[in-house]
Amino acid sequence: MAKIKVESSVALYPMPVLIVGTHVEGKPNFMTVGWATRMNPKPPILGIAVVKTHQTAQGIIENEAFSINIPNAELLKEADCCGIFSGREMDKAAFFDVFYGSELQAAPMIAQCPICHACKLVDTIELDPVHFFLGEIVETYTEKKYLTFGKPDLTKTNPFVLTLPDGNYRSVGDVIGKAWEIGAKHKP
């Protein structure tokens, strides 16, 4: 073994690409994030990291609501654009058909995204320079065409990931094993 130390701010796991929606000055705005995770199963809570100076951070704090939309590969340009440009420079809501769920008034969702979660802000972890927002999922929307046996099917929703430091978007690859099974059947 010849382990070497490298700079610690590397981020070498594949990150999800998600588009966060909220209201800024009363209008829908969107921002792409890759720093996001499930945090709790029930109630279902998602966490997202947003640099404090972004309009999205201000909007989430003001409205206590946001959406998390999972784009498919057909929305690659739009997703990238929502990660590059600020709502101060561009009306990013114009890229999409925006819809709302029945519960939250300031969680604009993207009709073109196969999966859309409307989230109620339940906590904010203040870091520097990031606000880490905890959102409880109150509603999840999809379409029948994305379901298989009644459940959303990732091979139909076609999400993609961001990889660093190469800075590429990549598709999700081939199945290499069954989770909670391969390790039990073939103990190392």
Place this chain on the structure above:
Amino acid sequence: MAKIKVESSVALYPMPVLIVGTHVEGKPNFMTVGWATRMNPKPPILGIAVVKTHQTAQGIIENEAFSINIPNAELLKEADCCGIFSGREMDKAAFFDVFYGSELQAAPMIAQCPICHACKLVDTIELDPVHFFLGEIVETYTEKKYLTFGKPDLTKTNPFVLTLPDGNYRSVGDVIGKAWEIGAKHKP
């Protein structure tokens, strides 16, 4: 558009597969997690969700230290095993060559993993049933063979993802676009 509501605890983005290490009763123990994210750039902070009853949660609280190891596809069975079985049933450290960095005494790392972060616990968010642990990366280890032009190269470290609800491990797929570029060059 024919949006329908579905159960909210779905988790439809591709999740990273990471092996968390800590000491339990003075000995190294490992557990696989998929609920994890970057949270802050500088200092670099990673967040992981661990159900409170797991030995790993107790170990992290006691030691205020843990490691995050990014396995490659060759470690599929070991990673799955570390997600299925408790340290109460099995000595999971026996699967690996364990090493330590120069700073943290209770952050056992896995020599077989291409990327290993040693993290100091900086905060714990108490949810139910999850503890969400914030770890500041104090050291990151890799090997020369995983570098390209001095930086870790994901095509060499070969991480994989977990997809739900299908419950499969999948490789990272082909490049479909350049981040922070495709959206600027081809505005939607």
